[in-house]
Structure formats: C-alpha cells, structure tokens
Amino acid sequence: xxxxxxxxxxxxRTVMRDVHALDPDDVIARFDIPDRCRDVIMQMMGAAWRxxxxxxxxxxxxxxxxxxxxxxxxxxxxxxxxxxWETLCHYWKLMR
Numbered sequence: 001x002x003x004x005x006x007x008x009x010x011x012x013r014t015v016m017r018d019v020h021a022l023d024p025d026d027v028i029a030r031f032d033i034p035d036r037c038r039d040v041i042m043q044m045m046g047a048a049w050r051x052x053x054x055x056x057x058x059x060x061x062x063x064x065x066x067x068x069x070x071x072x073x074x075x076x077x078x079x080x081x082x083x084x085w086e087t088l089c090h091y092w093k094l095m096r
Contacts, residue, residue, distance in 0.1 A: 056080070057092065067093055 033041065060077045061070065067089055076085045 056088075060085075061089065061092055063092070063096055 056077050060074065065074075070089045071082075071086045076082050080088075
C-alpha cells in the first residue's frame with residue numbers, strides 16, 4: 001500500500017490533451033444557458049457574492065481600528081489582493 005502511494009505521488013504533471021483539443025464552439029455550446037435560467041443563476045450568484053462580502057467584513061474588519069492598522073498590520077483576507085482589501089476598508093470607513 002505504501003509503495004503504491006509513493007508511485008502515485010511521483011506522477012508527472014497533468015496534461016489535459018482531450019480538453020485542449022475541444023473545438024471552442026463545442027465549449028460555448030455546452031455553456032449556452034436559456035435566458036429564464038440565466039436570470040435565476042445571476043440572482044443566486046448575487047446572493048452568494050453578498051454573503052461572501054458579509055463574511056469577509058464580519059471576520060476581518062473592525063470599525064474601531066484605525067484605517068492605517070487595518071490596511072498595513074492586519075493580514076489580508078484570503079482570496080483578496082492587498083489593493084482590494086485597502087479599497088474595501090476605505091469604503092467601509094466612509095459608510096460609517
């Protein structure tokens with residue numbers, strides 16, 4: 001069992017020849033969504049986006065902390081660049 005795990009970890013890089021060989025029109029056709037479904041999907045994505053922003057603010061933002069500390073001292077939340085985090089902090093401070 002241990003030998004097979006070692007072999008599995010040593011495999012080379014993954015090359016997706018079958019995916020890269022697909023015709024671009026086939027890929028677009030696969031993701032062609034009817035308009036009535038598109039509206040629902042966009043609503044769901046909007047709700048998920050708002051929920052994510054709320055979680056980021058609740059976990060990482062403290063309105064009592066000075067802006068300089070928020071931007072420079074605290075760690076930037078995962079999936080955000082430092083520039084986006086700084087912009088969000090400025091925005092949330094203005095909203096207060």
